[in-house]
Amino acid sequence: MKNLLSFLFFFILIPLFSRKSIADDSLRKRQSINDTQVIISASQKFELGFFNEPKASNLKYLGIWYKGIPDVVVWVANRDNPIVNSSASLTFSEDGNLVLINQTGSHLWSSNSTRSIRNPVGQLLDTGNLVLRDSNSKSKYYEWQSFDYPSDTLLPGMKLGWDSRTGLNRKLTSWTSPDNPSLGEFSFSINTNGLPQFLVSKGNKTMYRGWPWFDHDFGQGYGNGFDYNLVFNTSMEISFSYRYSENSRTRIVMDSSGSIYRYVWSDVEEEWHKEFTFDGAGCNDYDLCGNFGICSSVVTASCDCLYGFKPISTQNFSNGCIRKDPEICKAGDGFKVMSNVKWPDSTGDLVKMKLDIQDCKAECLKNCSCLAYGTVEIPKIGNVCVNWFHKLIDVRYVREVGSGDDLYVRVAASELEWDDEKRSVAVVVVVPIVSVIIFLALVSGCCLIRRRASGNDLVVIELPIQENNLEMPITVLEAATENFSISNKIGEGGFGLVYKGKLPSGQEIAVKKLAERSGQGLQEFKNEVIFISQLQHRNLVKLLGFCIHEEDILLIYEYLPNKSLDCFLFDDQRRSILNWSMRIDIIIGITRGLLYLHQDSRLRIIHRDLKAANILLDSGMKPKISDFGMARIFGEDQTETKTKRVVGTYGYMPPEYVIDGYFSVKSDVFSFGVVVLEIISGKKNKGFLHPEHQLNLLGHAWKLWNEGRALELIDVMLEDQFDKYEALRYINIGLLCVQRRPEERPSMSTVFSMLENEKMQLRLPQRPGFYEERFIVSDINSSSGDQQTSSSNNNVTVTLLHGR
Ligand SMILES: *[C@@H]1O[C@H](CO)[C@@H](O)[C@H](O)[C@H]1NC(C)=O
Ligand SMILES: *[C@@H]1O[C@H](CO)[C@@H](O)[C@H](O)[C@H]1NC(C)=O
Ligand SMILES: *[C@@H]1O[C@H](CO)[C@@H](O)[C@H](O)[C@H]1NC(C)=O
Ligand SMILES: *[C@@H]1O[C@H](CO)[C@@H](O)[C@H](O)[C@H]1NC(C)=O
Ligand SMILES: *[C@@H]1O[C@H](CO)[C@@H](O)[C@H](O)[C@H]1NC(C)=O
Ligand SMILES: *[C@@H]1O[C@H](CO)[C@@H](O)[C@H](O)[C@H]1NC(C)=O
Ligand SMILES: *[C@@H]1O[C@H](CO)[C@@H](O)[C@H](O)[C@H]1NC(C)=O
Ligand SMILES: *[C@@H]1O[C@H](CO)[C@@H](O)[C@H](O)[C@H]1NC(C)=O
Ligand SMILES: *[C@@H]1O[C@H](CO)[C@@H](O)[C@H](O)[C@H]1NC(C)=O
Ligand SMILES: *[C@@H]1O[C@H](CO)[C@@H](O)[C@H](O)[C@H]1NC(C)=O
Ligand SMILES: *[C@@H]1O[C@H](CO)[C@@H](O)[C@H](O)[C@H]1NC(C)=O
Ligand SMILES: *[C@@H]1O[C@H](CO)[C@@H](O)[C@H](O)[C@H]1NC(C)=O
Numbered sequence: 001m002k003n004l005l006s007f008l009f010f011f012i013l014i015p016l017f018s019r020k021s022i023a024d025d026s027l028r029k030r031q032s033i034n035d036t037q038v039i040i041s042a043s044q045k046f047e048l049g050f051f052n053e054p055k056a057s058n059l060k061y062l063g064i065w066y067k068g069i070p071d072v073v074v075w076v077a078n079r080d081n082p083i084v085n086s087s088a089s090l091t092f093s094e095d096g097n098l099v100l101i102n103q104t105g106s107h108l109w110s111s112n113s114t115r116s117i118r119n120p121v122g123q124l125l126d127t128g129n130l131v132l133r134d135s136n137s138k139s140k141y142y143e144w145q146s147f148d149y150p151s152d153t154l155l156p157g158m159k160l161g162w163d164s165r166t167g168l169n170r171k172l173t174s175w176t177s178p179d180n181p182s183l184g185e186f187s188f189s190i191n192t193n194g195l196p197q198f199l200v201s202k203g204n205k206t207m208y209r210g211w212p213w214f215d216h217d218f219g220q221g222y223g224n225g226f227d228y229n230l231v232f233n234t235s236m237e238i239s240f241s242y243r244y245s246e247n248s249r250t251r252i253v254m255d256s257s258g259s260i261y262r263y264v265w266s267d268v269e270e271e272w273h274k275e276f277t278f279d280g281a282g283c284n285d286y287d288l289c290g291n292f293g294i295c296s297s298v299v300t301a302s303c304d305c306l307y308g309f310k311p312i313s314t315q316n317f318s319n320g321c322i323r324k325d326p327e328i329c330k331a332g333d334g335f336k337v338m339s340n341v342k343w344p345d346s347t348g349d350l351v352k353m354k355l356d357i358q359d360c361k362a363e364c365l366k367n368c369s370c371l372a373y374g375t376v377e378i379p380k381i382g383n384v385c386v387n388w389f390h391k392l393i394d395v396r397y398v399r400e401v402g403s404g405d406d407l408y409v410r411v412a413a414s415e416l417e418w419d420d421e422k423r424s425v426a427v428v429v430v431v432p433i434v435s436v437i438i439f440l441a442l443v444s445g446c447c448l449i450r451r452r453a454s455g456n457d458l459v460v461i462e463l464p465i466q467e468n469n470l471e472m473p474i475t476v477l478e479a480a481t482e483n484f485s486i487s488n489k490i491g492e493g494g495f496g497l498v499y500k501g502k503l504p505s506g507q508e509i510a511v512k513k514l515a516e517r518s519g520q521g522l523q524e525f526k527n528e529v530i531f532i533s534q535l536q537h538r539n540l541v542k543l544l545g546f547c548i549h550e551e552d553i554l555l556i557y558e559y560l561p562n563k564s565l566d567c568f569l570f571d572d573q574r575r576s577i578l579n580w581s582m583r584i585d586i587i588i589g590i591t592r593g594l595l596y597l598h599q600d601s602r603l604r605i606i607h608r609d610l611k612a613a614n615i616l617l618d619s620g621m622k623p624k625i626s627d628f629g630m631a632r633i634f635g636e637d638q639t640e641t642k643t644k645r646v647v648g649t650y651g652y653m654p655p656e657y658v659i660d661g662y663f664s665v666k667s668d669v670f671s672f673g674v675v676v677l678e679i680i681s682g683k684k685n686k687g688f689l690h691p692e693h694q695l696n697l698l699g700h701a702w703k704l705w706n707e708g709r710a711l712e713l714i715d716v717m718l719e720d721q722f723d724k725y726e727a728l729r730y731i732n733i734g735l736l737c738v739q740r741r742p743e744e745r746p747s748m749s750t751v752f753s754m755l756e757n758e759k760m761q762l763r764l765p766q767r768p769g770f771y772e773e774r775f776i777v778s779d780i781n782s783s784s785g786d787q788q789t790s791s792s793n794n795n796v797t798v799t800l801l802h803g804r
Contacts, residue, residue, distance in 0.1 A: 026123040032091035039124045046128040054179040058085050074153040076181040078109035096120035113143035127157045154252040161239035162192040172254040186258035192238045194346035208280035212343045283396045290320025295396040307336040308411035325412035329368035332413035340404035342396045350387040360385035372409045474549040508559035532629035539593030541626040566612035580721035583679050589623040595748040598665045610671035611652045651686030655769040666742035673737025682715035698768040735765035
């Protein structure tokens with residue numbers, strides 16, 4: 001209803017009142033538009049016309065914006081040449097080009113097709129592209145198109161990069177300031193020399209570089225229809241473009257401060273969401289570590305040198321590194337592999353197609369100036385070999401373990417002596433002497449021990465480059481939490497105690513002391529923590545680091561002031577704070593977070609303990625899911641599988657999990673359904689009591705649904721706030737999620753579509769799983785108690801945690 005109204009408002013009423021459109025999406029020979037008129041694309045998606053910037057100023061520009069969202073200008077014609085104190089119009093020049101003229105007839109901007117066009121037509125397409133073509137010509141060739149001259153916005157279908165046919169290298173250029181469209185100093189381009197990658201530059205200086213071959217930039221697939229296309233044909237075209245579902249709006253923008261964002265328009269919330277940012281901070285800073293340096297980072301960035309190099313100045317790593325042993329290109333030198341790194345910038349370096357790793361190495365060996373080599377597998381092209389000659393700059397460890405590339409760095413013969421076999425022998429030999437150092441090395445997660453060639457024969461063991469400095473010393477945490485004092489305790493979750501703390505920087509943190517040690521090894525555990533820390537989404541609580549101290553494992557999270565959803569939902573007073581629209585926002589936020597875990601992150605993460613107590617609320621009452629990835633941290637397999645140890649919370653677990661130990665993404669969907677019904681009803685599933693029957697909340701909801709009384713489920717506090725149809729949809733979706741058979745439950749992406757698209761037909765729900773409270777109690781033979789373990793006859797151990 002709300003949507004329909006806004007639709008009417010935006011698409012029908014506004015144009016009537018404000019600007020007049022010429023009847024068409026096109027401007028033909030001898031036609032023109034003046035500054036009160038607009039051209040609207042055929043399906044009413046974009047509008048071409050004049051706008052003032054700053055808003056109330058006398059500076060006028062010709063631009064394209066989303067129809068109905070005039071503030072979002074996606075293209076500007078006369079960026080550096082505004083019309084001042086004059087009326088203006090758009091028409092054709094003698095040679096058929098589009099021209100912008102002011103009152104006195106001066107040309108302030110013109111399309112610059114080199115051919116003259118006899119019967120020109122300027123047409124605004126539904127993609128937002130303004131094209132100029134010859135109406136007599138049958139070919140679909142455009143004499144000129146605005147997509148070839150981007151402003152600060154890349155729309156779906158637009159190409160960034162080089163095309164031999166036009167000779168253009170298209171890039172985004174920032175506005176000078178948010179209210180000044182003139183050419184700013186920042187640009188966003190892809191390099192056409194070396195491996196293609198995104199470059200963010202300030203003037204002619206590179207500030208930030210994307211991943212070679214865009215591997216990680218959009219690889220996290222911010223899902224939901226975003227589909228990108230890369231062309232890498234060095235004789236024809238090198239470009240990046242993307243598509244998006246036709247009826248949705250998305251755009252990539254370089255703002256005037258040099259940041260790149262991708263926005264997605266939500267029809268439900270009627271606002272733009274930032275889905276993706278290109279971030280130049282920390283290790284992403286292009287020359288933070290200088291030539292031959294390497295950056296590692298999670299909480300803070302730190303620099304080191306590539307293998308075989310040492311810092312020029314330990315005070316300031318921006319100066320880079322130099323070879324420890326300059327004897328290069330002598331007999332016996334070779335390569336050392338640095339795994340899991342982001343490759344250095346290859347602009348201006350040698351790129352050869354279809355070369356395997358051996359040939360690539362041979363190529364590099366041919367030339368003494370070759371500093372490093374590596375190969376990467378590019379879809380549809382195959383192995384591509386890169387040889388670096390000039391410098392090795394902007395290398396970093398990849399935060400997601402196992403997803404970087406291998407870089408083979410040329411080192412002197414003296415650096416090669418210490419190969420892997422010798423290393424393991426050496427450790428044994430050296431242990432008695434320097435056991436303390438080795439212990440330190442192991443504790444800090446390092447497995448590499450190398451020898452520094454020094455004048456005498458003394459063996460020096462160096463602490464190698466730390467993979468990631470996610471690890472925090474216990475002293476810092478003790479200081480932050482006042483030695484884990486009772487007064488700092490803020491909670492007691494399923495996995496242990498939670499303390500509030502404050503780092504010296506002032507950042508507030510939540511420290512979780514895990515109750516049990518996992519069965520896996522230390523390194524494995526660390527890998528999992530590092531992996532989990534990569535999962536970043538605005539509806540997930542950020543994991544900032546960890547600490548291992550004696551028997552304790554501590555996880556450090558961002559701190560959220562407003563506690564968890566259950567503190568509001570199941571508290572008679574605070575429940576009233578949550579009005580209908582807030583509850584809907586919370587449900588949508590949880591859906592996004594869970595969808596990211598299930599689908600958009602590189603590996604599928606099953607939460608396994610989703611519940612109201614695990615939904616934290618930020619200062620704006622936006623939900624963030626916490627405790628995800630605990631199953632991984634505890635070393636459990638993450639595919640659909642049977643597990644011996646069931647971890648979950650009574651009231652939120654689906655039957656197949658409790659009874660058989662089977663879990664899958666659909667187990668989370670069940671828990672999600674329970675949370676949805678709890679949010680709508682303001683009642684807890686576990687411990688739900690009703691005077692008339694023995695059913696739990698799910699059974700109660702199901703009963704009301706079948707009796708046609710579903711609206712009675714809704715929290716009495718919400719009285720008149722909701723739309724009946726919308727409320728019924730939410731109940732319907734909640735019930736679909738808690739259906740007994742996992743295969744009948746929708747996936748989170750279907751849930752998301754059902755929420756976003758109110759016209760989508762919903763199935764009727766089938767019987768929920770566990771709708772009688774009693775059933776679960778007798779079936780798994782558990783009694784009440786805070787944390788209990790019981791065995792069922794098929795040897796599955798059940799650990800039940802009671803919800804807070
Ligand atoms: C713009 O053109 C329309 C239609 O030709 C006309 O009615 C209107 O007066 C013009 N406005 C200006 C400011 O010239
Ligand atoms: C435009 O008009 C304003 C006020 O009418 C005046 O102050 C300004 O100098 C004019 N600018 C130009 C470039 O004519
Ligand atoms: C039209 O533009 C020209 C060139 O910028 C300028 O000299 C002239 O004063 C403008 N006319 C009006 C009416 O502003
Ligand atoms: C057209 O104009 C743009 C600047 O607006 C310029 O970069 C480009 O080289 C021009 N192309 C031709 C063919 O003149
Ligand atoms: C970059 O621009 C600055 C100032 O405009 C200039 O001094 C410098 O030589 C340029 N560098 C390159 C590599 O073009
Ligand atoms: C590049 O494009 C040209 C023209 O379409 C084609 O002939 C050539 O085979 C392409 N090269 C590669 C490596 O795909
Ligand atoms: C480090 O060196 C770079 C380049 O030599 C210089 O621009 C920067 O200011 C230095 N930083 C510090 C902290 O000294
Ligand atoms: C080695 O590579 C450099 C840089 O590309 C080049 O200038 C030089 O001619 C090459 N030398 C040989 C022997 O190929
Ligand atoms: C924490 O304990 C250490 C020694 O156990 C003590 O020196 C320190 O003052 C304590 N800090 C606080 C904030 O209580
Ligand atoms: C719900 O509460 C929020 C925050 O208190 C408020 O901004 C919003 O207007 C409320 N919505 C309704 C429908 O009352
Ligand atoms: C949530 O936290 C913010 C910031 O601490 C606070 O201003 C706000 O009142 C809190 N909201 C509720 C509902 O507690
Ligand atoms: C349960 O465990 C017992 C003893 O460990 C074993 O003999 C039996 O086969 C197991 N049952 C099942 C169903 O795995």
